[in-house]
Amino acid sequence: MVNNDQQSLEHKLALLKQSYQRNLQAELTSLNQVLTDLQAHIRAAPLVEGQARDHRAQWDMLEDVYRRLHKLAGSAGTFGFDAIGHQARALEMSLKRCLENSDKGQVDLQLVDVASSQLQSMLTELVPSLQQTPTTEIKPETGSSTVRIWLIEEDAELGRHILDQLTNFSYAVRLFSSVPDACREISLEPPDILIVDVMAGVGHLSPLQALTCPLLFISDCDTFDARIRAAQLNAHGYFLKPLNIPQLVNRLEQLLQDRQSPPARILVVDDDQQLAAYYQLVLEAAGMQVRILDNPRHIIDQLNSFKPELLLMDVHMPDYDGPDLASVVRQYDEWSSLPIVFLSAEMDLGKQVDALSHGADDFLTKPILAAQLVASIRVRVTRSRTLSALLNKDSLTGLLKHASIKSAAINEIARGYRQHYSVVVAMVDIDHFKAVNDTYGHAVGDVVIASVATLLRQRLRQTDMIGRYGGEEFLIVLPHCSAEDGRKRLEDIREYFSRLRFNQGEQEFACTLSAGMVCSVDVIEEDRERLLVVADEALYRAKRGGRNQVCQ
Numbered sequence: 001m002v003n004n005d006q007q008s009l010e011h012k013l014a015l016l017k018q019s020y021q022r023n024l025q026a027e028l029t030s031l032n033q034v035l036t037d038l039q040a041h042i043r044a045a046p047l048v049e050g051q052a053r054d055h056r057a058q059w060d061m062l063e064d065v066y067r068r069l070h071k072l073a074g075s076a077g078t079f080g081f082d083a084i085g086h087q088a089r090a091l092e093m094s095l096k097r098c099l100e101n102s103d104k105g106q107v108d109l110q111l112v113d114v115a116s117s118q119l120q121s122m123l124t125e126l127v128p129s130l131q132q133t134p135t136t137e138i139k140p141e142t143g144s145s146t147v148r149i150w151l152i153e154e155d156a157e158l159g160r161h162i163l164d165q166l167t168n169f170s171y172a173v174r175l176f177s178s179v180p181d182a183c184r185e186i187s188l189e190p191p192d193i194l195i196v197d198v199m200a201g202v203g204h205l206s207p208l209q210a211l212t213c214p215l216l217f218i219s220d221c222d223t224f225d226a227r228i229r230a231a232q233l234n235a236h237g238y239f240l241k242p243l244n245i246p247q248l249v250n251r252l253e254q255l256l257q258d259r260q261s262p263p264a265r266i267l268v269v270d271d272d273q274q275l276a277a278y279y280q281l282v283l284e285a286a287g288m289q290v291r292i293l294d295n296p297r298h299i300i301d302q303l304n305s306f307k308p309e310l311l312l313m314d315v316h317m318p319d320y321d322g323p324d325l326a327s328v329v330r331q332y333d334e335w336s337s338l339p340i341v342f343l344s345a346e347m348d349l350g351k352q353v354d355a356l357s358h359g360a361d362d363f364l365t366k367p368i369l370a371a372q373l374v375a376s377i378r379v380r381v382t383r384s385r386t387l388s389a390l391l392n393k394d395s396l397t398g399l400l401k402h403a404s405i406k407s408a409a410i411n412e413i414a415r416g417y418r419q420h421y422s423v424v425v426a427m428v429d430i431d432h433f434k435a436v437n438d439t440y441g442h443a444v445g446d447v448v449i450a451s452v453a454t455l456l457r458q459r460l461r462q463t464d465m466i467g468r469y470g471g472e473e474f475l476i477v478l479p480h481c482s483a484e485d486g487r488k489r490l491e492d493i494r495e496y497f498s499r500l501r502f503n504q505g506e507q508e509f510a511c512t513l514s515a516g517m518v519c520s521v522d523v524i525e526e527d528r529e530r531l532l533v534v535a536d537e538a539l540y541r542a543k544r545g546g547r548n549q550v551c552q
């Protein structure tokens with residue numbers, strides 16, 4: 001994080017804390033006043049008529065104090081007032097026991113006296129000894145476009161082979177013959193990913209443990225001990241020889257996608273505005289996008305417009321409880337697998353389980369430290385992204401599978417017509433691919449397919465959609481793109497691909513691709529519903545016209 005950003009975060013957190021402290025003081029004073037009123041009620045109660053009503057009023061007052069203490073116990077620690085949070089929690093618990101066990105006769109004056117003196121001690125605690133909120137540097141997820149891969153391979157021939165193959169995928173690869181050689185350079189210019197053949201220095205691997213970049217091992221030893229050693233060195237992958245390059249590239253792409261992945265989108269639902277603002281600040285500082293839902297009645301509208309990847313929700317809210325809202329969210333098919341995390345001061349295990357049974361995935365307890373909140377949310381979003389990738393993405397290319405890209409294309413085209421922006425749809429197909437398979441083998445064919453996928457990802461925008469439509473056919477959708485721009489991009493990809501060189505042993509070869517495209521605003525009314533077919537017809541013309549070209 002840039003220093004200024006960190007300073008600005010700390011400044012904003014300090015302002016939030018000051019504002020919370022003012023409210024806390026007012027809240028404790030107000031609670032103390034309620035207890036003083038309650039003491040007066042209890043002392044006066046036997047003397048007035050209509051005792052039953054007065055008793056109910058006493059219990060209502062006690063219930064009010066209990067609820068407000070519950071909220072305070074959850075928030076005080078978050079803003080650094082740990083001791084007050086703990087005292088509020090202890091007092092909340094003793095009031096809870098009293099509320100649950102009572103026959104609702106006269107409220108016990110002694111209990112109220114004790115509660116009142118505890119509140120006063122919390123107030124005195126607040127004034128002189130402000131505890132410091134632990135300042136936590138929250139690192140945002142960062143992304144960069146140059147990908148440097150370093151390879152440590154003792155066997156020069158194998159090293160050259162891997163380097164050639166990976167260079168085909170537009171990675172900048174450096175080859176080293178030993179771990180000490182590479183380690184000397186790493187301190188000067190760290191790579192994005194390091195690949196190590198364990199044979200290149202089993203005895204020298206320990207320094208790799210300190211690396212911050214992902215580490216992948218290649219080895220011809222498939223024993224449990226070897227794999228445990230790799231795990232202890234925080235390896236992100238373990239690949240056996242003979243090396244399956246597409247599989248390796250697949251993992252590289254996964255790791256890079258994690259690094260370059262778009263910010264996680266989090267919707268926060270909490271009636272406590274200061275707490276919600278605090279969560280927003282902390283999560284945004286960690287590089288996430290956060291929206292606060294002010295009115296729970298608008299939850300579905302917000303889900304549809306913001307498309308969050310996780311819902312962070314308070315359990316107890318004045319009008320609608322978290323579990324009820326979670327049930328409503330689960331009634332909609334499209335949100336049935338959205339991760340929902342409750343964040344609450346609820347200590348009662350039974351109530352936590354009950355909340356979970358209403359469709360939430362997890363329960364975090366308030367107060368929560370900033371770093372703990374960020375780590376919990378990040379881990380859940382990453383896991384949910386991995387699951388969705390497994391369901392919707394093709395394992396060879398990491399692109400959307402046929403059904404997913406088709407439905408994404410149809411939705412995007414419809415949205416483009418609705419909101420009046422142009423969408424380019426293109427079909428891309430490798431030329432004479434059968435011959436590649438027949439001449440160089442299926443595994444080499446896979447490398448070629450994976451390289452088209454990598455190229456498409458590298459040359460298109462984050463907002464474009466790319467899918468593997470068939471064996472060697474790809475469907476791409478470019479929202480907010482004119483026919484002219486779409487054509488330029490496709491020509492660029494076609495040109496770049498034709499320059500790639502692939503290897504099979506000593507043999508080197510190149511491939512070409514053809515593309516058919518259509519722009520949504522350039523078609524007659526009847527073709528609006530069949531843009532995919534129109535793009536496919538254009539691809540057919542490109543093939544008929546001699547291949548290695550883009551037709552529209």
Ligand SMILES: Nc1nc2c(ncn2[C@@H]2O[C@H](COP(=O)(O)OP(=O)(O)OP(=O)(O)O)[C@@H](O)[C@H]2O)c(=O)[nH]1
Pocket residue numbers: 396429430431432433434435437441442443444445446449470471472543547
């Ligand atoms: N290696 C590999 N080959 C695949 C995969 N999926 C499909 N194929 C092969 O892709 C080839 C497609 O060949 P064709 O449809 O005849 O097309 P082509 O040879 O590319 O010819 P044109 O498209 O007309 O230029 C077939 O040989 C399929 O077996 C895959 O996942 N991996």
